[in-house]
Amino acid sequence: MDLASSIATYGADMSGLICGFRFTPGQPGQPVSGEEVLRGLQHARALAAEAAEAALAAAARQNADLATPDCAPVQPEPSPADDGAFYWLHFNLAHAASASWMRSHLDLPDGFFEMLVEGSHSTRIEHMDGALFAVVNDVMFDFELTPSQIATLWSYTHERLLVTARMKPLRSIDRLRGDVRNGETFRSPAELLIHLMRDQADLMVEIVRRTSIDVDRAEDQFLASRRSKSRHELAAMRRILVRLQRMLAPEPGSIFRLLARPPRWLQSPDVQDLREATEEFSLVLGDMAGLVERIKLLQEEIAARLEEQNNRTLFTLTLVTVLALPINIVAGFFGMNVGGIPLAENRHGFWLMVLVVASFTALLGWWVFRRRGDS
Numbered sequence: 265m266d267l268a269s270s271i272a273t274y275g276a277d278m279s280g281l282i283c284g285f286r287f288t289p290g291q292p293g294q295p296v297s298g299e300e301v302l303r304g305l306q307h308a309r310a311l312a313a314e315a316a317e318a319a320l321a322a323a324a325r326q327n328a329d330l331a332t333p334d335c336a337p338v339q340p341e342p343s344p345a346d347d348g349a350f351y352w353l354h355f356n357l358a359h360a361a362s363a364s365w366m367r368s369h370l371d372l373p374d375g376f377f378e379m380l381v382e383g384s385h386s387t388r389i390e391h392m393d394g395a396l397f398a399v400v401n402d403v404m405f406d407f408e409l410t411p412s413q414i415a416t417l418w419s420y421t422h423e424r425l426l427v428t429a430r431m432k433p434l435r436s437i438d439r440l441r442g443d444v445r446n447g448e449t450f451r452s453p454a455e456l457l458i459h460l461m462r463d464q465a466d467l468m469v470e471i472v473r474r475t476s477i478d479v480d481r482a483e484d485q486f487l488a489s490r491r492s493k494s495r496h497e498l499a500a501m502r503r504i505l506v507r508l509q510r511m512l513a514p515e516p517g518s519i520f521r522l523l524a525r526p527p528r529w530l531q532s533p534d535v536q537d538l539r540e541a542t543e544e545f546s547l548v549l550g551d552m553a554g555l556v557e558r559i560k561l562l563q564e565e566i567a568a569r570l571e572e573q574n575n576r577t578l579f580t581l582t583l584v585t586v587l588a589l590p591i592n593i594v595a596g597f598f599g600m601n602v603g604g605i606p607l608a609e610n611r612h613g614f615w616l617m618v619l620v621v622a623s624f625t626a627l628l629g630w631w632v633f634r635r636r637g638d639s
Contacts, residue, residue, distance in 0.1 A: 280362025282354045285444055289348050292447040301351045302369055305424065350453050352444075354437060355429040362429065370427060376420045380429065388515040389461070391522050396421035396530075400460055401511045402434040402467070414511065419457060423529035426453035436463040454534040461514070461541045468512055468548045475501055475555055483562055486569075495566050502559045509552050514545060586632055590624040 284301055285293035296304070353370075355362045363380065366372055373393045389398040400417040415432035428437065440459055450456050482498055519542050526535050594617060598605060607613030 278361065279365040280355045280357070280359030281365075282356050283352075283441060284354070285352045287350050287352070287450055289451050290449055292449055293352070293444045296351065298353070298365070298369070301353060304349060304351060305370075350424040350426070352426040352453065352456055353428070354441075355427070357429050357431045366427065366429075370425070372420055372427065376418070376427075380418055386515060387464070387512060388518040389457070389522060390518040391525065391527055394422070394527055394529075396454065396457060396522070396527065398457055398460075400434075400436065400464055402436050402464075403508060403511065417460070419460070421453045421457050424453070426456050436460055436467070439463055452531055452534055454530055455537065458534065458537045458541055461538075462544070464512060464514075465541065465544045465548050468508075468545075468552065471505075471508060471512075472548065472551050472555055475505060479555065479559055479562065486562065486566060495563070495570075498559050498563050498566070502556055502563070505552060505556050505559070509549065509556075513549050513552075516542075516546075583629075583632060587625050587629055590628065591621045594621050 279298050281298045284296045284298060286296045286300070286304065287293045355366065357363065357380065363377065367377060373395065375392050376397060379397060379399070387399055387401050389396060391397075396419075398417075398419040398421065400419065402415045402417070415430060415434045417428055417430045417434055417437065419429075420427040430437065437460075440456065440463065443459070444450075450459070478497065478501060519538070523535065523539055523542070526538075598617070607616060610616070
């Protein structure tokens with residue numbers, strides 16, 4: 265096996281599964297394999313089918329009892345035991361077998377695989393085909409470099425299953441796996457997805473805090489009139505912030521549509537948590553937009569100061585040129601090799617010409633400064 269293939273399959277089994285967990289409400293998640301997940305899902309489907317058949321039989325018997333009122337009512341049979349277990353499967357899309365295994369065994373809708381093929385990187389969560397489709401981005405950012413290490417997570421969430429897939433490792437997934445292994449409990453797959461969204465909001469808060477510190481430092485240097493590279497740093501910060509805001513911020517329209525029409529299996533606490541996460545994103549986006557506006561104002565102030573300094577430099581150069589004009593004219597006249605040069609025979613001629621040039625220079629300088637004061 266070469267190095268590229270070993271890196272692609274690192275941390276995953278033959279099906280591309282990186283990790284799998286089984287959850288029951290109120291209990292920590294337990295690691296499971298792909299085969300155990302399939303058996304659990306088949307058992308859950310069988311229980312659901314038996315429960316549906318029992319409900320139909322009970323309804324039929326109740327209708328028969330209503331037709332024969334002399335008979336004693338028949339008690340409905342107890343439904344099969346269901347512990348409410350759900351699963352989380354995390355796949356590595358760099359593994360060649362992961363997509364085919366998911367398509368063959370998990371009965372996922374075609375929209376999920378179309379989303380993987382399209383490679384959409386726009387952060388969003390939306391309701392399609394009775395399930396939740398989500399795209400979450402993670403980025404290793406450094407304000408001295410352009411953030412090129414962007415990792416995208418695609419997820420499918422249903423009543424008993426959460427499937428996540430990625431090409432590159434994500435810190436948010438590692439954080440979620442750590443919380444699961446530390447014994448944190450989850451009531452539904454939707455809560456796992458909301459946990460990822462909260463981690464996304466925490467990442468944006470971290471970016472805003474780090475950028476605020478750098479902007480404060482640049483502003484202090486600007487107020488102290490010290491030379492620095494703050495202008496270039498601010499331009500890079502603003503450019504990267506706008507890009508990260510576009511990549512990390514979820515589409516508000518998709519979330520609002522989901523909150524307006526959530527799927528039937530989505531529990532009320534999950535809807536409330538999703539609404540709170542949306543509010544957190546709104547606050548963080550407002551802080552980020554305010555920080556971008558603050559950087560813009562600081563850039564304008566720095567540009568105004570630089571323009572003022574350039575104007576002063578140009579005025580100084582113009583003043584020197586104007587003051588040197590009389591002596592250049594006189595030097596040009598006296599440098600002509602022609603006859604009749606005045607004061608050529610006078611032994612005080614040099615000092616007389618110096619006095620004339622100095623007088624004209626002083627008069628010209630007074631006029632220039634007066635015009636500057638009037639303007």
